[in-house]
Amino acid sequence: MFFHDKHLQYNAKPERPDPLFARKLQEVLGGQWGEISVMMTYLFQGWNCRGPAKYRDMLLDIGTEEIAHVEMLATMIARLLDSAPAAMQEDAARNPMVAAVMGGMNPQHLIVSGLGATPTDSVGYPWNARYTVASGNLLADFRFNLTAESQGRLQVTRLYEQTDDRGVRDMLAFLIARDTMHQNQWLAAIQELEREELETTPCPSTFPQSLEHGEVAYQFWNMSVGEESAQGAWASGRTPDGRGSFEYLANPSAFGEVPELMPADPRLHGTNKPGVVQRALNEMPR
Amino acid sequence: MFFHDKHLQYNAKPERPDPLFARKLQEVLGGQWGEISVMMTYLFQGWNCRGPAKYRDMLLDIGTEEIAHVEMLATMIARLLDSAPAAMQEDAARNPMVAAVMGGMNPQHLIVSGLGATPTDSVGYPWNARYTVASGNLLADFRFNLTAESQGRLQVTRLYEQTDDRGVRDMLAFLIARDTMHQNQWLAAIQELEREELETTPCPSTFPQSLEHGEVAYQFWNMSVGEESAQGAWASGRTPDGRGSFEYLANPSAFGEVPELMPADPRLHGTNKPGVVQRALNEMPR
């Protein structure tokens, strides 16, 4: 169960309204890597967690914190929208700046939400649950979480560069710092999983490696003319999982056949090879 | 530019048709973590790459290989569908197994694709580009790639367990091995980025940390009653970035105010606080 503290986790006060920036800021609220994504991801990972209790507890702690980040961003966006042009203004036709604002802001901030934040990204695309993952495997998921905190921090720093409003920058500097913490947190949690021998590379480590095709498990296939990719750490030396050595294939060739499909049942009215249809059908497994 | 070799990278021949498994196998073709996702992600990261040439080259090599994985899965799915019930069969009403297959397979495999693979997942949801990322920051992106190879390998091992068809397992064992390689590849590439001082934690490392709010950059906030999360590696000790120490806040409190929004322009016909409207409007920045 959850409780609400009416205070914001951190201040969300711009110096002045800026409807164009409000539109941009939506990206880190409702975009692919926005706060709704991490909030929903961490909560579902926590609720679905079948591993040790400390992981579940930690996931729900950070998931709960992220709700507060959504709250701060929503508040900030509403305030950035305060002076958006809500009605036809006679000077708009003559004042290019007003026209630029009217053209550049998200029209749904006027028409749909009435100067409120929306759970959408900077192009107005709605947040959706395919931005999240909770796989039941904590290593696979913590790698996702580390990614999310990296992409998210990257986007917030980009937004920081695109405004000079000190109130906005103050809040973004708080979010950037929390992302610093959370990147470290997921790196530490990954190390903990490995130290406790719950999971390691290759993930999932509970699948017997003897069942995979070992001869291609450490090969780099060069699929192009030229060999610049041979210069990387992925082309020679020990592999990070400590179980093999990278092998570089300069001119890989295919293992498989040239595929040919059987004709389909004629009652599907597809296009089959002429002649061979009846013969093949006779041989089809039923 | 690209060229096609008519051979498959590896065999894609089931022992026998299995329309129910065909539906499931769609997940790793057209799902969130399927082969289309990594193919498109790596190609776009390569095409957009502004970093050293070896990274660009490597990204396009592996992106090109992934097209071949899509090809193998599409071929396998088409063959698993070979004997799907294409027409009303009198015994279906009496044979529960036939009824179960008709109920359990993806109806679009009959109606839409005529026994062909589709670029959708195991519930028929179409692949979409929000499953990909190419941010311009290679560390943020390689962390995504490592995630994708972890979630993808996890899903393929789960599918391996759910079939006993030796032909299917043979192909999956090839894909699992390639995912082993690719997890190692991204781990090695991340180490290379750090060794070359192109990027490190916290990502993006080019944003001056002095600008973020350092006092919260290494704090774990316990947002719940109880303290199991205090036991983890994320609650004390040096942080993985080597720049700080974790601090555990058992009872964090909010920094911010209780927010109150200004009334909106009445021409938006929203609901404002009575009385204060006119006063506030007079004070609004214009």
Added chain:
Amino acid sequence: MFFHDKHLQYNAKPERPDPLFARKLQEVLGGQWGEISVMMTYLFQGWNCRGPAKYRDMLLDIGTEEIAHVEMLATMIARLLDSAPAAMQEDAARNPMVAAVMGGMNPQHLIVSGLGATPTDSVGYPWNARYTVASGNLLADFRFNLTAESQGRLQVTRLYEQTDDRGVRDMLAFLIARDTMHQNQWLAAIQELEREELETTPCPSTFPQSLEHGEVAYQFWNMSVGEESAQGAWASGRTPDGRGSFEYLANPSAFGEVPELMPADPRLHGTNKPGVVQRALNEMPR
């Protein structure tokens, strides 16, 4: 079956083209609360109606009228687009107004539809069927319809304020009036359903209330510090359904346990608690 009268239900003639406003007007054509949404909602509610014939007939009457509203808006939008800059103009680089129009209009109006309306909203997001509902329960559905006519009328009045084109305003004034009618219509229909004892609050009223947990059926749970929400009509007094009295819980506490999930089958390769796995598996229901 349906027939078409070539006349528009009402005029759709702007005084002058305005590509920026055309983009905005798309919201009430193809947005969440636009005319396509009510057209499809009412038609499907009518086609699926298993209740008295007068409801079915009324639903199909208004659904049919809404097709005409879609037609009017599409026509208006096409005309607002008439003079959009269809080709590179040398002065665009120098004339800020032209640049603002080129930046602010929906590029798909040029590239995709060639100055035609599209079934999308003001940010170009396509209309989709999850905007509709036809549940088989007329009270639940008429409440949706009342909502749709409220959100829709709100959006049209906002658009009215944002233009001074007399032709556009004339058409919007017609649509606003029809929304006035339709709000009244759904309120009247809801009263009729209750008068005829087909449905009432709590909806669905055919589910025996004795089966629900009566002790929480009229309680307001205050989930936050502070008590402003105690001042509302929802915190004390008789409930609108006439069956209870509101009770205000200042400090609610949880009824449930701290949940702990069982480990999963190891063949799913998720992360389980160490040690307890085998024991728990032995006890799993099979």
Added chain:
Amino acid sequence: MFFHDKHLQYNAKPERPDPLFARKLQEVLGGQWGEISVMMTYLFQGWNCRGPAKYRDMLLDIGTEEIAHVEMLATMIARLLDSAPAAMQEDAARNPMVAAVMGGMNPQHLIVSGLGATPTDSVGYPWNARYTVASGNLLADFRFNLTAESQGRLQVTRLYEQTDDRGVRDMLAFLIARDTMHQNQWLAAIQELEREELETTPCPSTFPQSLEHGEVAYQFWNMSVGEESAQGAWASGRTPDGRGSFEYLANPSAFGEVPELMPADPRLHGTNKPGVVQRALNEMPR
């Protein structure tokens, strides 16, 4: 800011696993009218609220409670999935019940989430933010909220009828009771808004009715052959807003013209009427 209490608001323990029902139960978790929809709707309405504080407070209280409902459903679904067939079982090919379960359950519960709940509906379609609304107008929004609690309660009662598991029914009976409360709550809040003269019908009531086309503001247009719809409360008598009387138009006719569009700029390469192109272009507003 938010805090988490590790206890569930109410119990979420099924008597026995049931993967088919788990799939169904997803509808009220991540579907159009599921708990995520009300949680996100109420929170955003609260954060965006510019009206009196008691409304904002109440919205955030109920929004916070809804997070707990999401938590209960996620927990219940994970438990219903406990014994899902995680691996190929030899008897599946012979046991129709096992085959039916394997065909009927959501394959993503095995492949993607590893027996965890997902933020999707009963057909696996991901939750998205277009299921929510926060318009800034409280009457329009409370009507939506009343709808959501009606559609939601309807769906939960339908699910109640489709299981005989006493643990599942126990939790559903709690949710049904809370929906009873919340329907009453929104009805009471609507009455409060009207009593306080903040909003009334037609919504938005701040738009001057003199600007709409009054002659059609209370007319029912019969758009079909036959007149069953004339029998309803919407066809005669005083209108619920108290400002007019319903008028029934048996044979309505169009007000508008037969529309004809101008030719488009030839550089758009669309199809224009031959001959008239050049003339019309000369007359186009530039």
Added chain:
Amino acid sequence: MFFHDKHLQYNAKPERPDPLFARKLQEVLGGQWGEISVMMTYLFQGWNCRGPAKYRDMLLDIGTEEIAHVEMLATMIARLLDSAPAAMQEDAARNPMVAAVMGGMNPQHLIVSGLGATPTDSVGYPWNARYTVASGNLLADFRFNLTAESQGRLQVTRLYEQTDDRGVRDMLAFLIARDTMHQNQWLAAIQELEREELETTPCPSTFPQSLEHGEVAYQFWNMSVGEESAQGAWASGRTPDGRGSFEYLANPSAFGEVPELMPADPRLHGTNKPGVVQRALNEMPR
């Protein structure tokens, strides 16, 4: 404006309920190539038409007919759902056929629509407006329409094969015949466009061919090892547009360079080539 005739265009009466087939039939109602797609496509093409009046009129005639097809399918689906298992039945656990139906039908037909049709396809994915096109160029659009009637007719014939219900087949035989008509109609309309010299191949024919790169305008590029594609009518002989001859390139080579991107502005915090950053930035166009 539109009017409704309460009669169906054709009968929609199954011999008996069949919830599994109801799910399948949704494909041609709300799928990519279903009746909603053609209805919306033809109506929008008509409303946006700037060409000769007979085309506009014809488009709106057929668009209006398609609404009636949606109506017939919705009615049929509702009737096929009549006996769906609406409540827990004790024998379901023992009767494999009941279990198969419960697993195989669309759960939303029970939970969401209460035995009504939904504007979704056979996997429950909602119809969306990206299934339509109205480009302003009638040849491009009529080619789409011809495709839609081909894919649609193909799907209806496949559904015909999968049922033996005489009532269902009777209605499908009507739809198949109308698709025969409509394929012919679009072929005739395409011929008419060409005869009237409004459009021809290559479409759009109003773009001067002298501006395109003529040397590659009639070349087939063989992008693979092997030459089976050389045997087709696309590899030699006169081209269908009568303006060239096909040329077969057995071993095509690239015209372009190996691309290298400039470094990005460092304030975007992406990954650039080391060293060259500052130099390149100095040379960037500003």
Added chain:
Amino acid sequence: MFFHDKHLQYNAKPERPDPLFARKLQEVLGGQWGEISVMMTYLFQGWNCRGPAKYRDMLLDIGTEEIAHVEMLATMIARLLDSAPAAMQEDAARNPMVAAVMGGMNPQHLIVSGLGATPTDSVGYPWNARYTVASGNLLADFRFNLTAESQGRLQVTRLYEQTDDRGVRDMLAFLIARDTMHQNQWLAAIQELEREELETTPCPSTFPQSLEHGEVAYQFWNMSVGEESAQGAWASGRTPDGRGSFEYLANPSAFGEVPELMPADPRLHGTNKPGVVQRALNEMPR
């Protein structure tokens, strides 16, 4: 399997950056009719092809070429973005042109991709797989392909008109020429299918026409007042399939009944007709 040639198929070098045009150009990369759509469509049609080998080979040749088109467009877009305003510029508040660019460009090009192309269209909507089709019937699919090359060529010519950058126009002129080829190619392939008697009109031609309702198979139904549509080639004369003659119905009337649905099982809690419920339920097929 696939290989990569590091050279672009054709040059992709603009004369100068233009972030507004970069946004527009996304339409033909990741839009409904963009290069990703044809790439994925042709590849899946090839992989699923059960017809003669030359068709499969040709499909994979052109599908492989289309990957190169995606590559060229991605490269061009990255270069058009080179000088986008990556940081707050003091003069932006004063320079309307800078403001217009900042308002008009896609904000995700800055925030999400860091000046890279994205797999989305010109309004930022992500590419999705419902833009493709591979039905198993080659005629139905080649008609789609012809449509795609027509809509695609139309969009590229429109974009050509909207820029005067010679580098951009040079690349577009190459793409336009390839679309000329591909339109001809699909027309030739359609003729080949018919010549080889694999498929013809009405498609699918393998469904016995005797089973469809022949009396309506060649009728044009005029669904509106007025008769302009009677003037077209679709209203009289031989039909293009050579199997009938068009018949024009000036005043068509419905074949079907006025539908009435049975009441639903009361445990679904929908709204039924009063009184008749029990009787009807007794007669329901079980």
